[in-house]
Amino acid sequence: MHPLYNFAFLDEGSKREIRRAILKGIAIPGYQVPFASRELPIGRGWGTGGLQITLALIGSDDVLKVIDQGHDGSVNAISIKKLIHATTGVAVTSDTSEATLIQSRHRIPEVQLAEEQLLVLQVPTPEPLRSIEPREQATRRLHAEADYTGAWLQLFEQIVRYGSAITGADHPVLVNGRYVMAPSPIPRFDNHKLHQAAQLTLLGAGREKKIYAVPPYTDVVSLDFEDYPFAAEDFEGIHCELCGASGVFFDELLDEDTGETVYRCNDTSFCAGRRGKRIGQESCQGRSHA
Amino acid sequence: MREAACFLDEAPFLTVEGISCSFGPGCAYCADDEADLERNRCPRCGTIHALRRVSLDVYPGEIVGIVGESGSGKSTLMRCICFDQQPSAGSVATPLVDGGTRNLLSCSPEQKRAIRNTVFGMVYQNPWLGLRMDFSALSNIAEQMIAAGNRNVEGMLARGRSLLEQVNIPLSRAADTPREFSGGMQQRVQIAKALSNNPPILLLDEVTTGLDLSVQATVLDLISTLRRELDVSMVVVSHDLAVIRMLAQRSSVMLDGRVIEHGLTDQILEDPQHRYTQQLVHSLL
Ligand SMILES: Nc1ncnc2c1ncn2[C@@H]1O[C@H](COP(=O)(O)OP(=O)(O)OP(=O)(O)O)[C@@H](O)[C@H]1O
Ligand SMILES: [Mg+2]
Ligand SMILES: [Zn+2]
Numbered sequence: 001m002h003p004l005y006n007f008a009f010l011d012e013g014s015k016r017e018i019r020r021a022i023l024k025g026i027a028i029p030g031y032q033v034p035f036a037s038r039e040l041p042i043g044r045g046w047g048t049g050g051l052q053i054t055l056a057l058i059g060s061d062d063v064l065k066v067i068d069q070g071h072d073g074s075v076n077a078i079s080i081k082k083l084i085h086a087t088t089g090v091a092v093t094s095d096t097s098e099a100t101l102i103q104s105r106h107r108i109p110e111v112q113l114a115e116e117q118l119l120v121l122q123v124p125t126p127e128p129l130r131s132i133e134p135r136e137q138a139t140r141r142l143h144a145e146a147d148y149t150g151a152w153l154q155l156f157e158q159i160v161r162y163g164s165a166i167t168g169a170d171h172p173v174l175v176n177g178r179y180v181m182a183p184s185p186i187p188r189f190d191n192h193k194l195h196q197a198a199q200l201t202l203l204g205a206g207r208e209k210k211i212y213a214v215p216p217y218t219d220v221v222s223l224d225f226e227d228y229p230f231a232a233e234d235f236e237g238i239h240c241e242l243c244g245a246s247g248v249f250f251d252e253l254l255d256e257d258t259g260e261t262v263y264r265c266n267d268t269s270f271c272a273g274r275r276g277k278r279i280g281q282e283s284c285q286g287r288s289h290a
Numbered sequence: 291m292r293e294a295a296c297f298l299d300e301a302p303f304l305t306v307e308g309i310s311c312s313f314g315p316g317c318a319y320c321a322d323d324e325a326d327l328e329r330n331r332c333p334r335c336g337t338i339h340a341l342r343r344v345s346l347d348v349y350p351g352e353i354v355g356i357v358g359e360s361g362s363g364k365s366t367l368m369r370c371i372c373f374d375q376q377p378s379a380g381s382v383a384t385p386l387v388d389g390g391t392r393n394l395l396s397c398s399p400e401q402k403r404a405i406r407n408t409v410f411g412m413v414y415q416n417p418w419l420g421l422r423m424d425f426s427a428l429s430n431i432a433e434q435m436i437a438a439g440n441r442n443v444e445g446m447l448a449r450g451r452s453l454l455e456q457v458n459i460p461l462s463r464a465a466d467t468p469r470e471f472s473g474g475m476q477q478r479v480q481i482a483k484a485l486s487n488n489p490p491i492l493l494l495d496e497v498t499t500g501l502d503l504s505v506q507a508t509v510l511d512l513i514s515t516l517r518r519e520l521d522v523s524m525v526v527v528s529h530d531l532a533v534i535r536m537l538a539q540r541s542s543v544m545l546d547g548r549v550i551e552h553g554l555t556d557q558i559l560e561d562p563q564h565r566y567t568q569q570l571v572h573s574l575l
Binding site for chain 1: 428
């Protein structure tokens with residue numbers, strides 16, 4: 001562990017403040033709790049919201065997994081992993097079921113998470129009503145009064161313009177029948193993984209200074225209309241060219257040789273696991289730590 | 291003051307009583323409703339008294355006019371009635387809510403929103419206040435229905451299209467944004483939006499101001515047609531006596547935050563009592 005830093009980089013006072021915000025978020029599912037976002041050696045907007053939650057909660061016996069859009073090996077995931085590992089010395093893994101703490105950007109793993117696991121999602125824009133109402137004061141009042149007309153209006157406008165309510169990602173959800181929440185830019189495919197999930201999910205927005213939560217076994221319902229029901233991305237009939245999986249979220253690739261479109265599991269550790277690859281604990285770039 | 295004989299046997303549909311609304315800290319001097327002000331401004335503390343004990347009745351199917359010069363408090367009155375602005379005193383009631391026994395101004399925000407979306411339709415003087423300029427005309431109209439709990443897209447689209455036809459906006463423009471519309475079209479989209487939930491009471495604030503004369507005429511026509519065909523009650527605000535004369539059976543004249551004269555529009559025009567109204571009528575002739 002790096003001697004110049006406190007365990008998990010943040011000072012204990014900062015951790016306590018972040019934990020208080022997290023507790024409040026858990027107590028009021030889907031409600032955005034403001035917190036004093038700290039400076040970190042990673043630029044704001046690069047996962048610092050999620051990172052602060054992770055740093056405030058991680059303990060020395062945790063096993064950490066970090067993914068970026070489904071990939072354990074992306075540059076962003078690795079630099080976050082390195083920072084956490086360097087300041088805590090915790091074990092790092094790609095194996096979803098082995099991890100106790102998973103920090104993720106824009107995906108929820110394919111493997112169903114368990115009660116003992118903690119999922120931390122990085123959030124760029126936490127306010128689902130922001131594009132309808134630019135003023136923070138006003139959106140707070142809309143949430144307080146549960147006035148979510150604007151959230152439905154955005155879906156309606158989508159239908160008027162494009163003939164369907166299909167959003168790219170970050171499709172708004174109603175949490176515990178009360179607060180409308182941005183689930184972070186996960187694909188619609190992942191929305192149902194938040195509904196009545198066993199794990200605690202914490203969401204952090206560093207630049208926007210908000211933390212919110214979906215406690216275990218909470219209702220999470222995607223907003224939709226009677227005659228335009230919410231639908232996830234459709235991967236009917238598609239199989240992963242590497243592991244043969246179906247019913248998961250796929251990356252679409254162009255096979256340069258044949259010119260055909262091929263599909264691979266977006267969740268790389270899920271795919272590797274199916275192919276019998278060893279995906280357990282990593283040495284974290286070969287450095288050993290006390 | 292004079293009353294409209296034809297409505298005397300009915301109960302009012304909208305009763306606005308003793309509305310006061312001020313902007314500023316207030317002081318012991320201007321706390322007295324009868325205190326002399328410089329126009330609507332307190333000479334001691336500078337507080338603007340935009341409304342001082344303003345009352346108004348609207349009977350079923352009636353159009354009531356409100357006329358007065360700029361700054362007399364007309365828009366503030368409309369905004370107080372539809373809950374955009376919280377007045378410091380007064381009450382608003384309609385037999386549609388708790389048989390008229392409830393002061394709507396004391397309702398919870400949720401109740402106000404429900405009333406706002408089903409009982410009132412508001413058309414703002416400034417279309418930028420009443421419309422989302424970057425959403426399609428259809429979405430602007432649907433917003434009110436969504437707010438009232440409608441979750442059926444095809445139903446709302448059908449209603450939106452029929453309203454646009456009713457206000458003479460070609461369906462080819464239905465998916466365009468009001469930003470791309472002329473002023474007259476924007477006001478007509480506002481009217482369509484205000485009508486979306488079939489509200490029994492319409493509040494129209496200077497719908498024709500700033501429009502070309504020919505466009506004014508079509509909007510005024512539309513309002514007369516709506517009253518005839520939909521039997522809605524309306525409060526029509528204008529600083530233009532000609533508009534009021536064309537639309538309203540009864541009118542109130544406002545000056546410096548007070549109603550200085552009210553009664554049948556024709557009588558006010560023929561025989562104005564207050565010196566200010568006399569000047570106003572004179573300038574029209
Ligand atoms: N938010 C506010 N803060 C301070 N003063 C205000 C505010 N809104 C209105 N006023 C003042 O209240 C008075 C009444 O304004 P209001 O807009 O109701 O007049 P109006 O009769 O609608 O005028 P116009 O014919 O120009 O539309 C004016 O003196 C105005 O300056
Ligand atoms: Mg006005
Ligand atoms: Zn004063």
